[in-house]
Amino acid sequence: DGGITQSPKYLFRKEGQNVTLSCEQNLNHDAMYWYRQDPGQGLRLIYYSQIVNDFQKGDIAEGYSVSREKKESFPLTVTSAQKNPTAFYLCASSITSGGLSYNEQFFGPGTRLTVL
Amino acid sequence: ILNVEQSPQSLHVQEGDSTNFTCSFPSSNFYALHWYRWETAKSPEALFVMTLNGDEKKKGRISATLNTKEGYSYLYIKGSQPEDSATYLCAPNDYKLSFGAGTTVTVRA
Numbered sequence: 001d002g003g004i005t006q007s008p009k010y011l012f013r014k015e016g017q018n019v020t021l022s023c024e025q026n027l028n029h030d031a032m033y034w035y036r037q038d039p040g041q042g043l044r045l046i047y048y049s050q051i052v053n054d055f056q057k058g059d060i061a062e063g064y065s066v067s068r069e070k071k072e073s074f075p076l077t078v079t080s081a082q083k084n085p086t087a088f089y090l091c092a093s094s095i096t097s098g099g100l101s102y103n104e105q106f107f108g109p110g111t112r113l114t115v116l
Numbered sequence: 117i118l119n120v121e122q123s124p125q126s127l128h129v130q131e132g133d134s135t136n137f138t139c140s141f142p143s144s145n146f147y148a149l150h151w152y153r154w155e156t157a158k159s160p161e162a163l164f165v166m167t168l169n170g171d172e173k174k175k176g177r178i179s180a181t182l183n184t185k186e187g188y189s190y191l192y193i194k195g196s197q198p199e200d201s202a203t204y205l206c207a208p209n210d211y212k213l214s215f216g217a218g219t220t221v222t223v224r225a
Binding site (some may be wrong): 004014033040041042043044045048058059090102103104105106107109110 | 117120147148150152158159160161162167199205207209212213214215216217218
């Protein structure tokens with residue numbers, strides 16, 4: 001089955017700790033994205049990657065870091081510098097790097113992070 | 117970030133009734149508009165990608181129209197069924213997607 005997996009589904013961390021959220025896709029998509037959802041708000045773009053070994057900041061990148069060493073993997077690290085890390089995080093992918101405008105995005109099931 | 121407004125925020129509709137709701141966005145620097153359906157406990161799924169002014173797309177009982185000159189899109193559900201209950205997200209695109217907060221539709225049997 002092709003798709004996007006995110007793990008874990010729920011994650012709890014103490015304040016001040018870094019935490020890494022996993023995102024893997026077997027759709028052979030070039031582009032991958034990380035979004036954050038807060039109650040009553042739309043999805044906000046944290047980082048995106050159009051191709052392996054390259055990534056760009058989205059609208060709310062402060063306090064986050066990513067890597068794209070493999071085509072199928074795009075992990076997101078929430079650092080202690082992120083002031084409000086508790087949120088629902090969604091990973092997505094799309095076919096081509098040039099298709100940000102037209103290609104639909106495929107989403108994973110999400111990870112709910114709670115920082116205590 | 118594009119300013120995207122979806123209205124209403126939520127609505128309840130009786131099974132069998134039709135409904136529609138709106139997505140408003142800045143009409144300049146527009147490349148495409150995406151609609152996604154997000155059911156509870158599932159991942160968002162793409163419904164439509166629309167690019168041309170006057171574009172109309174249809175998938176089963178769900179259809180959407182696009183007006184790029186005035187910056188809005190309507191999504192219609194004809195003969196609502198309980199399985200249509202979901203949050204519907206729109207996302208206009210300049211060089212990346214900017215998502216609205218969604219319209220949550222609840223279909224009552």
